[in-house]
Amino acid sequence: MKKLLLGDEAIALGAIDAGLSGVYAYPGTPSTEITEYIQGNSLARERGIHSRWCTNEKTAMEAALGMSFMGKRALVCMKHVGLNVCADPFVNSAMTGVNGGVVVLVADDPSMHSSQDEQDSRFYGKFAMIPTFEPSNQQEAYDMMETAFDYSEQQCLPVLMRVTTRMAHSRAVVMVKDQARPENPVNYDSAAANWVLLPANARKRNDKVTAQQAQLEEDAALSKFNIGPSPIPSLVGKGEKCPLGIIASGIAYNYVQESLKTLTPQQDGREVPVLKISQYPLPKRLVRELLNNCQKVMVAEEGQPFIEEQVRGVFESQNILGRLTGELPRTGELTPDCVAAALCNAGVTAPLATRDEQGVSPLVVARPPQLCQGCGHRDVYTALNEVLKEYQNPRVFGDIGCYTLGFLPPYRAIHSCVDMGASITMAKGASDAGQWPAVAIIGDSTFTHSGMTGLLDAVNENANITVIISDNLTTAMTGGQDSAGTNKFEAICLGLGVEPEHLHVVIPLPKNMPEITRIIRQEINYHGVSVIIPQRECIQTFKRKAKAKKQTPLTPPCRERI
Amino acid sequence: MNNSIFTPRPTREGQGGGSSFKCDIILCGVGGQGILSIATIIGEAAMNENLYIKQAEVHGMSQRGGDVQSNLRISSDPIDSDLIARGSADVIISMEPMEALRYLPYLGKDGWIVTSSAPFVNIPNYPDIQDIQAELSRLPHVIAIDIEQIAKENQIPRSANVILLGAAQKALGLDYTTLENAIRSVFARKGEAVVEANIKALSLGKAAQ
């Protein structure tokens, strides 16, 4: 059957068709649509495949390990920075090993379209000694899912699958299977894995996994998702070498192919040998085969120079071209244009001069994203700014979500934004250093993701900070997913030890401005931990619900997503 | 501002059997204007025509009132790159006139711009609309129409984007009935009234090209 699918959707359907029993995930661009697709898929509902959002990436990874312990297949999805949050269970999952297959899908965001850094998750795979897959197109993403689950069970190791923004958020036609593989039955045969990581056990596993690496590398060399090096240079044996060969992975492979097909070849009409890498550990045997037949090799990969650095270790480095030598940009996403220019500079294709490019019109100005009209975060910042005018050097520690846009004009209201949860802990540290007023502003989903533990630290020392949990009842930035703590925030704060007289819930609306500013002022002036929760539904989810109600008045409420 | 030198691209039929077809499209606008539904309809039409498709979208941060774009490529031959190279797009379809200009470096020499003429002003330094109109009219192949106005006059306020699609039909080189059928299947779930509103929008757009 043919389907037009987003890369993320192809991954999701690939997992369902591979006999998935549960997806565990926290939203994050560009990975969010995988879990959303499974939530909306009818077979997934029929089978009762777990797909409810988790509180954060660490709880997701651990729940997936629990499902694997019982013999079933589990998928974990996150954006690249989520892997930092679940690094502990991720790295240790190589030590435990798995019973049911586990695939950890991480979506990297080079060029930082919606992220705070452009880290490359393949380094985590190498670091944790976990085999890594990297698809180049939607069909491969779909097909790879089944291979990855099979391989995970065969090797008793989780598999890391790495995609990037253009893979996750690009659509293409995919051939999908008519029938999904059945789910694994529950089994207690977890002998291959070792679920108690006491040093004595962990040492044995560490030896085993280390010894396994050679086999993993050979498997990668034989992977059906690799191509090449091809065409095998016909010069082999004659002592002559091809002027340039190319190693490409992921989306970069597509740009290389496009350039080689559409631009006029040089190199005396000889074809350029290309090695496509789709499975790691890096299959050095294939790399050597290419290197032995080429004078120079260019490495085109999306993200950091992961392959390039490893290849430099085995070849004269001046003959390796790529991001480290400036042939390709050192940072940021690759584009068909920069790959074409690099190939052209390396003499593989004719110059690009034939293309007539128009300049950017000087009229065009930037249009940065902004908080929606009617958004409650706006009222929170209006109130906060009004009160903070009265103080000398107030500092506001921001966090990650729609409300980070409060950094931009007209509010210019926050001084920091680092990682999820850092607002509260940074405010505390600053207060320890003598800062006052120290205000933290954090969203509801971010608070349950990583803010609660920091609040406990603050309470335990009665730090002189004011925490604002701007609660819009959803995870808005990523498109309005359910938020783990909805309706529980007062109870959570009280449970963590916030004093009831310093915990306030307000409704952020212009008409309530006098009350909100009064409370903020009063709590800044209180020397100790206080929490203010402005609570009003996100305008986008509110509109969406109203529209859904209007469109289908007769349908029964949909069954709660499992 | 309908253009005088109107030279439509040949439709698929017009190209005769066996010849290859390719159309690289940049869809753009401001977050929330509905460019992705235009992409869905073209994608559906292309799939029904057995064409290859690649469509790169941007989700996330930029959708909050910022500039958004999507690269849509359709071709009778397999497509490698998800992104369109500079100077090679056949059509820019834009829900907003300044946004249409933003992607000019990607437009090919004989490429078309099909854009809404009504500015969406959500920034303090939005340029003078007359300057934008003048800049657009300097380009050889431009269709600029006030889709919001047409949609309002015809009581189909939610289908302005499909009017734009109708106006781009010839530039896309896709058969009109192919687009019509795609609209039927894409909107079928939402009921006959929504389908009819969008079919009407498509024909209004077609008439404006």
Ligand SMILES: Cc1ncc(C[n+]2csc(CCOP(=O)(O)OP(=O)(O)O)c2C)c(N)n1
């Ligand atoms: C570790 C990590 N996981 C996921 C994300 C992606 N992300 C950015 S903002 C956000 C949602 C924040 O929701 P909330 O705190 O409720 O604020 P809102 O956007 O609703 O205002 C998410 C999931 C991230 N940046 N870092």
